Amino acid sequence: MKFRDGMWMTAEGFNVEYAEETYEITQTEKGLSLLCPTRKIFTRGNTLNTSTVTIDIEAAAEGIISVETTHWAGAQNRGPHFELFPDGKPAVEAKISSDEAAGTTTLSAGSLSAVVTNPGEQHAFDIRFRGAASSSSSGARESESDGTRHLTALLGRSVGLAYSPAWSNAMQTGDMRDFSHYMFTQTQLSVGETVHGLGERFGAFNKVGQSVTLWNADGGTSSEQAYKNVSFWLSSRGYGVFIDHPGRVELEVGSERCTRVQTSVEGQRLKWFLIDGPTPRDVLARYAMLTGRPGTLPAWSFGLWLSTSFTTSYDEETVRGFLEGMRARGTQVDVFHYDCFWMKGFRWTDFVFDAERFPDPKAQIARLKASGLVSKVCVWINPYIAQHGAAFREAAAKGYLLRRKNGDVWQWDLWQAGMALVDLTNPAAVAWYKACLATLLDVGVDALKTDFGERIPTRDVAWFDTSVDPERMHNYYAFLYNKVVYEALQARHGNNEAVLFARAACAGTQRFPLVWGGDCESTPEAMAESVRGGLGLGLCGFSFWSNDIGGFEGSPQPWIYKRWVAFGLLCSHSRLHGSSSYRVPWTIDADDPSDQGCSAVLARWTAVKTRLMPYLFAQAAVAVQGGLPLSLRAMCIEFPDDPTSWYLDRQFMVGDSLLAAPVFEESGEVQFYLPQGSWTSLFTGQVRQGPGWFTETHGFDSMPLYVREGTILLLGKKGVKGIVYDYEADVEVCVFQGKPGGWSSSSAAAVVDKSGKKLGTITVGEDGELQGTDVLRGAWSRSAVDALRL
Template sequence: MKQQFFRLIILFFLGGLAMTVQAGSLKPGACLSYETNGNKAIFNCENNIQVEVEDMGSGILKIWYDTNGFSRNNESFAVIKKGDPSARLNVLEQPGSYEIYTGELIVRIEKSPFQIRVFDKYQKLLMEDFQDRGFEADSTKMSSYKTLKPGEHIYGLGEKNGPLDRVGSRFKMWNSDKPCYSANEDPLYKSIPFFMSSSGYGIFFDNTYKTEYNFGEESDNYYSFSAPGGEMEYYFIYGPTYPQIINRYMDLTGQPIMPPAWALGFAQCRGMLTNEQLTRDIAKGYRDRQIPCDMIYQDIGWTEYLQDFEWRDGNYDNPVKMLADLETEGFKVIVSQDPVISQANKRQWQEADSLGYFATDVRTGKTYDMPWPWGGNCGVVDFTNPKVADWWGDYQQKVLDDGVRGFWTDMGEPAWSNEESLDRLNMKHHLGMHDEIHNVYGLTWDKVVTEQFEKHNPNTRIFQMTRAAFAGMQRYTFGWSGDSGNGNDVTNGWKQMEAQLPIALSAGMCGIPFWTTDISGYCGDITDYDAMSELYVRWLQFGAFNPLSRIHHEGNNAVEPWLFGEEAERIAKKTIELKYRLFPYIYTYAREAHDTGMPLMRALVLEYPDDSEAANLDSEFMFGEELLVAPVLEEGAAFKKVYLPEGDWLDFNNPQNTFTGNQWIDYPVELETIPMFVKEGAIIPQMPVMQFIGQRVDYPLLISVFPAGINKKASFNVYEDDGETNNYKSDVFVKRKIQCLTKRTGLEIICKEAVSNGFAAQNRNLVYQVHMAKKPASVLLSGKQLKTFKLKKDENILPDTIEKAEWSWDEIAGNCFIRIPANFADQKIVIEN
């Protein structure tokens, strides 16, 4: 339904036409007839309203209300899945209803008044229109109302403030530049109109306008979603589990791309990090102190003009040499992009203006004059114009050829286009007016950046991190949560940091598995580093479990770890090293995110949906399936209140401490403590601490084994690929399957490789760290008893070389260490009681 649909509604009202609807609204009324066409059924209703139900396969239904032959202004920006038109949708007509059977679902449609109900194949009601309000429209908006069941929970909408469970809240989609946003502010930078219900389904509302969501705020009986323009077209996505819903949402909108392996290390930035000497000094600071780091960002001022991709004169003596030197030290440099051309950049501005590459002002037909917070007034590059792509790609390739390794696309809302900026609605893009394009503007930009990167740099994995986005962003880019922190008092940013955790978890549920906060908070001047040190440490401890950990702050506020005092530096180094040690575990779950859409940081409800305590728990998270992390978010904390779900849990920091699940505990903490727990029956692969990812390719694996109960198995498939190319999309990788079976007589451990498409797997020495209650009687490798060795105090448990298989017992920690050379890695180990 285009804008003319709403003009039609207004004419209906002005003309005083008699309609069998409630006063002030238009509804389908009664269904008069139906017709089928392949995998679609079209129901013809009163008031010239038609309803199309399309079986997309895989438990997904498209439901579309229209009065104009089911045409859109634009094809969907987010949906890539196509239904099978050769399939046949069968409709069974009953006296008062129609029924559609899809295999997984039953759709029952009441004839009068028109109402849609969706059941699973066992006749369990999943979703239903609320009374006759499945569709209604007036002169301002169109809406769909659904029944809200007692006790129903709703999650989603991406990066949104507030509790994880959205019931009782209202939200709006309008990508907004909100520096120093409060813990309750809405809208923020991204628009992801996808949510999930505890009743076993999700809904993706495929509308790019300023949509609104009311999840039971005005009534306990229903929730609604609405839009002032565009189409009432939404997708019902069956699960019934949350992981299944997320996976099918990925099927609908695209699989997440994997970042380069090095992007899962740590990154350093600041607002005024825009010159060569400072960049070199920061790199030297990290390497001199042996604090791991992989990336250094350059913020907006790295270039003289927006956005000519030319290094700023006077700031960089020899940027090509700088990039090459940093690369030899293991640093990748990422530079910012803005989606505009400054008018002061006369040559490029005139070029783009003459080619028609800017959004225009509908009042004048000329380039829209956009105020911009950096570099003066600008032209807004119209990335919806297909001719822009190659032009922009050639420009951005200049710095990639210099040695830059990726981009962060900033200010793509576009900035200074919040709700109050009504003049922006006069912008006309190639594909439509700004009210339609605003929320997808950043997505169209990120699409161009990635597709042009891949065109110029074939089979190279892109790194691109974005602030403003729409559903489907995962096909092109990664995310960060924008300008968080307390701008008035930087040391009082505890609430802002705390609010980042549910934002991260909600983002992960909705197709943003690779994400980061700005560690330290972006906002506020730091005048007292000692006063800031506790908050800095706690933010970094949380940020270490963000897949794309980036330390960043505004202006020239330096936030390198060594600036906050010796204790903070020591803790920061230890925390960063923990992330690097966990890289094999993290990278394995990065692959799972690509395959399934499941995030690395997981709300507990994703793993424990039947646990009532997990339903709205946003102060902790699962990191993958095996680890539970509960970062300390409170100033001066002596304890962290942690909920442990079902099962038995071990303290990752001290595995001799065990806890029974289904309970809250008060976990004592010091400043250096990150409360972490591991499931009994888990295997956690780790590697030696390196100064950057890939510093050593033949590193040994540390396999921490937390055995399961008697007759049960612990297992983990360690994933590896080349870390740089897109060959992973063709399943070129290796997985090492590690399994530990617990018997009454002891343990059996097996490591086997499953190679896909001929990936050349690196031979690795293995060190098993098996957590046990008592010293083994013996350890056998392929039936032969191994000799013991004495583990010396402070000895590296992951030595550079392992010449023979042997084992040792650590009485204090309760660890059995078994060293296995690479050539024996696939042989069975037996640990006898």
């Protein structure tokens, strides 16, 4: 939302008032409170007929400071509110100091400080934020003369309030029913600074120059809309900003004033947290502490998931035929997913299997698992309840559905006829919904795909919890929905065995993994969109992410399908899923039997991921602990001092040590960038020296997959089928330009078992010999890099 018409004029239809000076500073228990009038105060008379903005700056945790701006403090602060510090708020000391010579007052929260210009004759408004000194030589994060790093600032006319429509007489604001009221702040952008994150966004990776609206929507992957709007962004200068507002947030990222990021919300308050680095890893670790660390996922979820697809026709015979066909062509499926039509049409979601196609679902699922064709089963659900199912009648009668203000159940015909929405602010409705989910778990369901949850109404609605604001519930509903389903799965399967496959999300939803990228087209451009979406979401604390291999809409050409298979099997989680066409490989290319056919390529890349599991599962634990993406991990997380890394949106890291560059051209040509150091191709053993750009051409059975210098990579036994096996047994230990000793991630390998328990760490000693191998079992071996083949 733009409040200005260029540099000099206010946008048509708005009154805009800015905090013009810091008139008074009051020390509080947690920090500083600034009284900032919207005109400069030269005489006592200037204090009359003048609005003020109160700015409360507080130490929230070590390296985290909150900034809250308020116009009218008497306005209700309605919920819902993000669950902050869910694992407990750490103690922090708010240190306040004054520098009379400089005319400033400073609040410090560990490494982070806010420096405020004192009231005085200059009538100044100036708040500067400084972070911990960095050892980096990067010009993007140069140190100040006092050893701190300049992060950002709130300078003149950067904090304020706005009315729409514009009023001509202040008396009109006595009745605010005819006005919208906004609060905004503008943080300074430095020269060359880039901005990333804000959820799973499919446009340009660097958000500078973009107008971004944080409002969950079912918009596919080819628009400015997003399923997962997360009010957090990461700066290349080594800090992050979390906006503590679950409703609509409008951002102008260098798009109204080129040197500022403007954040605006409707209401009387705007609060955000500034999070210090200096590295992206540091920022994400603190952000995870603030909004919650990702949940831990079981090993089986990392395997290949096969879906029935959306509108296709299927029954038990179809399902078994798919799985037998996959096995016959060399691919083991770990999870089978039943999409929408496991239920009858016009009855989604009533939790009842279509009796005509699935007369005995419990027995069918048991037969599938007993056959070894699949180990786990997932089914599709959503929080919408169509009126033609028995679930609707019960929920409506008992008051479990969202209502209109006149008491009617809120309904519409978009998606399902007469569908309603489960009111998750009603504890009784939550208990009922969990009981419905339990009926699915009773028949052998292991995971739940929590689809939809974006189209949450805000007008003419009355939530059971009258304290919540419908506008703030729109995005936040995704958090409640996924939390309820996750808790139901935890209650049945255990805390670390719950698995979602969710589409909608907001800040904090990373606690309930996992998510996938929504409805993409079957084109190389859509695959690139998916990469950008995964990269952005990974910079918002989400460790686990997937997408629809081959694309959701349309029917992929064989070459696109095969290139997407390679990309999809290097994501943390991998699923074959489509809309109106199947994604089993033999339907894509008329069952081409060659080693470059779809079936062979799928078997190849499934085997690659299976063999990588000793590495991937160990890295998953590191990702969860640090709030990091396992894959897709943006290059800037691992190489923040390389300026190029902040612009790379067609490649990613898989954990700490593997670099992957998907192929988007039918010819197999791909251009990619290697940061400084030695990099070894996992497939050929070829060593390249970075930094630099490289161009290669690949068949469908390979792609640029390079191993970082100093890596000790554990690979599972060749030929193993199924993603779950003993990750400490019969492994290959591969050393890539190994560095003697050391316990850094690049020269040590954690060994975990299939439950995720850490058994030990393998390093390379001064004599070049492996140390810590006593935790390995079976016929493990050390491989020479130049002989490595998968």
